[in-house]
Amino acid sequence: AQSVTQLGSHVSVSEGALVLLRCNYSSSVPPYLFWYVQYPNQGLQLLLKYTSAATLVKGINGFEAEFKKSETSFHLTKPSAHMSDAAEYFCAVSEDTGGFKTIFGAGTRLFVKA
Amino acid sequence: ETGVTQSPTHLIKTRGQQVTLRCSSQSGHNTVSWYQQALGQGPQFIFQYYREEENGRGNFPPRFSGLQFPNYSSELNVNALELDDSALYLCASSFGGLGGDTQYFGPGTRLTVL
Numbered sequence: 001a002q003s004v005t006q007l008g009s010h011v012s013v014s015e016g017a018l019v020l021l022r023c024n025y026s027s028s029v030p031p032y033l034f035w036y037v038q039y040p041n042q043g044l045q046l047l048l049k050y051t052s053a054a055t056l057v058k059g060i061n062g063f064e065a066e067f068k069k070s071e072t073s074f075h076l077t078k079p080s081a082h083m084s085d086a087a088e089y090f091c092a093v094s095e096d097t098g099g100f101k102t103i104f105g106a107g108t109r110l111f112v113k114a
Numbered sequence: 115e116t117g118v119t120q121s122p123t124h125l126i127k128t129r130g131q132q133v134t135l136r137c138s139s140q141s142g143h144n145t146v147s148w149y150q151q152a153l154g155q156g157p158q159f160i161f162q163y164y165r166e167e168e169n170g171r172g173n174f175p176p177r178f179s180g181l182q183f184p185n186y187s188s189e190l191n192v193n194a195l196e197l198d199d200s201a202l203y204l205c206a207s208s209f210g211g212l213g214g215d216t217q218y219f220g221p222g223t224r225l226t227v228l
Contacts, residue, residue, distance in 0.1 A: 032213045032214040036219075041221075042221060042222075043118075043204055043206075043219035043220050043221045043222055044157070044204065044206075044219040045219070046216055046217070046218075049214070049216065051214035052214075090156050090157070092156075094213035094214070095213045096170075096211070096212050096213035096214075099162075099169055099170035099171070100147070100162045100164075100169050100170030100211060100212070100213060101159065101170055101172070101213075102147075102159045102213070103159070104149075104156035104157045104158070104159075105156050106155060106156050107155070107156050
């Protein structure tokens with residue numbers, strides 16, 4: 001069965017500091033993993049995805065994530081936070097064995113302080 | 115290229131009523147997925163349609179039903195509305211019906227059940 005755990009419902013960083021948002025997953029088959037960003041009153045925008053190619057995935061807006069099978073983790077990082085990064089971030093896992101299934105984490109709200 | 119559009123933007127219904135939400139997929143896409151996002155939570159997968167057939171379903175009761183039309187637009191129908199159905203309903207389109215596909219989300223329909 002799939003599950004996604006995002007550690008920390010709220011993360012606060014200073015502008016220019018490292019951003020680290022944590023995601024752990026479980027899946028009975030090799031997973032597809034995603035990070036999405038959601039700004040207030042908007043839909044979700046894909047930041048990056050892992051589909052069994054390179055374990056270090058680079059996305060938009062300077063974000064990247066590393067797939068670690070041994071740790072069942074897919075943490076999102078950005079070297080230097082910008083005020084415009086303040087938003088809600090969701091990790092998701094999908095599979096398509098016996099039909100499409102996807103689970104989203106509960107989300108992490110990122111605050112960026114000036 | 116037209117993105118994913120949803121209608122209506124907002125909707126207010128009373129308990130027991132029925133509602134239909136609509137989604138137009140992005141040009142060239144043949145797959146539509148529907149999600150329910152309650153306030154402060156991550157999206158929950160309702161179901162996916164791939165080339166007019168249901169391709170996967172989450173843990174939602176049968177009163178949540180859907181359709182996909184030959185032009186790949188889609189409808190989500192909810193019967194016998196309950197207060198807990200109040201949420202943002204998101205649709206996402208993609209091509210292929212597979213777990214690793216990139217999904218493009220619409221802005222959502224905000225449903226309030228009184």
